[in-house]
Amino acid sequence: MQSHNHTLTQNCWMQGLLMILVVISGLMLFAVFCFLIWFSLPVFLTETSLVFSLQWQPEQGHFGILAMVFGTLSLALISTSAAFVIALGLNSFCLLSRRRWLVVILRSLLKFMAAVPTVVYGLAALFLLLPLLRNGLQLGSGYSLFAAICMVILLILPVICVMLDNITTPLWQQYALGAQALGFSPEQTYMRVILPHCKVNICGAALLGFNRAIGDTMLPLMLAGNATQLPSGVFDAMRSLTAHIALVIATDQGSEVYNSLFAAGMILLMSSACICLLSRSLVGRN
Incomplete structure (x- = not known):
């Protein structure tokens, strides 16, 4: 007692x-x-007319951040879409492959990648990816939206893969034998049984990757070129909102340039809050 x-x-x-x-x-x-x-x-x-415009020319009195908002959304959407497709492929391989030793190595590698600091990806890109774009493919200086996308994919891929693995592995263990008894192939079991049962969780994994892509600072700062313009293609330079905050944070307090930081921060915080609320609503419907 x-x-x-x-x-x-x-x-x-x-x-x-x-x-x-x-x-x-x-x-x-x-x-x-x-x-x-x-x-x-x-x-x-x-300063609404100044902040919500496409022109960022402080010397001429233009402090618009819409180009950075567009650049941030472009980076996050493209990176998340590509990483999500790759993650689904890796997840299906982990479930369907008969080479279990290779699956163990792949899962260990993904968990290791999730623990790598962001700046390490940036340094690797500076010495490997950018010279390839600049010298091998003759794509200008190499600092571009494309370079940032490639490394952000590597950044968010382990997060999405680990979430998908944690969701689909128990379902596979629960339904695979029954689906096989009904004549389903392993591929059909994955596509017609496993994925429909966890589509809400899969959307949550994609939202988490998207939120991570929006909030990253180092990779856009180091690789995207930090040009305050609307990128006309993936090989053009751009500046994200997070990189803008990092670059302008040393500006004199009280100036209009400094005030744009609060607008950028508010947009980022509201975006993260909306994504979190959407994730909660999806979990509630599950």
């Missing part, structure tokens, strides 16, 4: 500690929202 009471007391203590941590985290997130709203509202109310 005494041991049981001690266990209950310990559980209550742990629950209270977790509740305190949740409240603190919520208050900190709320404080960040309030901070950005407080500093970005004057920008939206007094």
Whole structure:
């Protein structure tokens, strides 16, 4: 009886500690929202025509960030789409392949890639990918949307793959034998049984990869060229919102250039919040 009471007391203590941590985290997130709203509202109310334009020419009084918004969305959408297709292919290989040793190596490699710092991908691209684009393919300086896309794919691919693997492996173990008894091939089992059962979770994995692509700073900063323009193709230079914040953060406080940071930060934070809410709604429907 005494041991049981001690266990209950310990559980209550742990629950209270977790509740305190949740409240603190919520208050900190709320404080960040309030901070950005407080500093970005004057920008939206007094400089809307300047901030929401395509021209970024501070010396001429143009502080538009729409080109950076478009560049960020282009980078995130293309990277997530490509990474998602590759992740589905790798996931099907892990489930259907009979070479289990190769599957073990592939899963270990993906988990290792998820732990690699972003700056390492950027340095690898600087010495391997950019010289290939610049000297081998004669594509200008090599700093482009395409270079950033290639490395962002490598960045978000392990995250999507690990989520898909955690979702589909238990379903495969549950339904594969029954589907085989009904005459389904392994490929048909994967396409017609496994994927339809976890389509909501698959969308959640894609949203997580998209959110990671939007929020990355180092790769667009190091590889995209940081040109404040609308890219007409994937081989043109561009600047993302995160790279813009990193580049302009040293500007004198109070200037109009500095104020654009709060608009960019507010857009990024609202995008992340919307993606999180959408993910929650998808999980609720599952």
